[in-house]
Amino acid sequence: MNRVCEILGIEKPVVQGSMTWITSAELAAAVSNAGGMGILGFNAGQTEMTPDPIETAERMRAEIKKTRALTDKPFAVTYMMPMPGDVFGEPLLNVILEEGMKNIFVLGFGFDPAYEAGVIRGLKEKGLTVLYRAIDANVIGSKMIEEAGADIIVATGADEGGGVSGSNTVMGTFSVVPMIADAVNIPVMAAGGIVDKRTAKAAKALGAEGVYCGTVFIASKECRAAQACKDQIVNSKASDLLQFKDGGNIWRSLPTAAAKRAFDAHINGEGGEAVAKYMNEHGGLCAGQLFGDLENGVNCTSTAIDGIKAVRSCKEIVDDLTEGVEW
Ligand SMILES: Cc1cc2nc3c(=O)[nH]c(=O)nc-3n(C[C@H](O)[C@H](O)[C@H](O)COP(=O)(O)O)c2cc1C
Structure with a gap:
């Protein structure tokens, strides 16, 4: 139990990262039931996109209800920082509030922190607990997001899976996590290349108060990713990427x-x-x-896939990520 656990209302400071297409009620609930926190990502539970913003939000409402049926523990929904002209954010936020969600995961960009801070202030005024992750984490932006009232910042290094920041200075987890942890007083969670107890311990040593993991949860029994995708992860090396x-x-x-x-x-x-x-x-x-x-x-995937040696249950993964770590 530490600050991250207290803020999110969970037992173990492990969060399953937002991942487009492959998250679902089953995955989020499995991580939450294991003592961590699951997140419903873009297209959670879906097999195709709809261009209709209301339909998109209603699909997320259905997935929230489905998750609630599988767990009574906290989980979160992904909210993309709405940029000018965005039509998806408002209906989704309405659903998040109508469904009484407490925790929200905000994916920011990091290049216009003054604007993003304003959005965070608005979410805090609505009573939400905000877990914020910038694609491009930086010190000035993180301080402004903290000032705006965000509860937790996720600092992501380029070891991560999915899209990696394309800015000029691409920093690894070992550089980003201490940089952000030194800059803010709110808890920082580490993301990028964390797949087992060794990497979780390293995250703690870097100043993180929890771990935020994507790739390792793709290779979980409860993830709806195809078996061929999971097998390829387990059987591959980072040098194959x-x-x-x-x-x-x-x-x-x-x-x-x-x-x-x-x-x-x-x-x-x-x-x-x-x-x-x-x-x-x-x-x-x-x-x-x-x-x-x-x-x-x-x-x-992440560059840390050599550490993923089998498809495990979310409980086995969460237990591994917290074993022997004095959070
Ligand atoms: C396949 C894949 C898709 C992802 N999609 C998203 C996304 O839609 N939104 C988001 O905020 N992060 C996304 N991420 C990033 C994860 O939330 C997380 O930050 C990252 O996976 C952490 O690094 P790791 O993969 O080394 O654990 C994605 C990651 C992966 C592996």
Whole structure:
């Protein structure tokens, strides 16, 4: 029990990170029932997107209700920092409030902290507990987010899976976590490359008060990712990963046919648009991870996959991440 546990109302300071397509009520509830906290991410429980913002929000309402049926423990919903012109944020926030959610996970960008601080202030006025993660974590932004009332900051290093910050200075977890932990007084959770007790202990040593993990939970029994995706993670090494950059982010995928095309486009200097096209033209992350199509899709993971040696239950993963760590 530490500050993160007290703030979120959980037993163990382990949060299952928001991951597009592959989170669901089952995964979030399994992590929460194991004493950590699950998060419903973009497209949680879905197999296709809808362009309708109200329908998107209502689908999340259904997933919240489904999660509640599986656990009486706290969990959170992902709220993307609404940028000018965004039409999805407001209906989703209404659902989050109507459903009486306490904890909200906010995905920020980090490059306009004054604007983002204003959004955080608004969420705090509505009584929400805010867990904030910037794609591009930085000291000035983190201080402003703290001042705005955020409860916890997640500091993410480039060891992470999914989209990695594409800014000029790409920092690893060992650099980002102490930098942010020294800058703010609210608790910091570490993200990026945390998959087992060793890496969790390192996170603690760096100043984190908890761990925020994505990739290791893909390789969990309760994750709805396809078995082929999980098997590829368990059977691969970090040195297998192909790295490429689209317009905004760096991505790393295990070697699917689509990833090889995106990688070649990157190496040949065809530009971010071409890279994004090859990565996503046949379904991208949804095809690779949700449906297990390792030809047409991509399987983006952390660089710490050598530490993932089996598909385990969420309880086994949460227990491992907290074993021997004096949080
Ligand atoms: C496949 C995949 C998809 C992700 N999608 C999202 C997302 O939609 N929103 C978000 O905030 N973070 C996303 N993330 C980042 C995770 O929430 C988390 O920060 C990251 O996985 C931590 O690093 P790790 O993978 O080394 O544990 C994604 C990560 C992965 C692996």
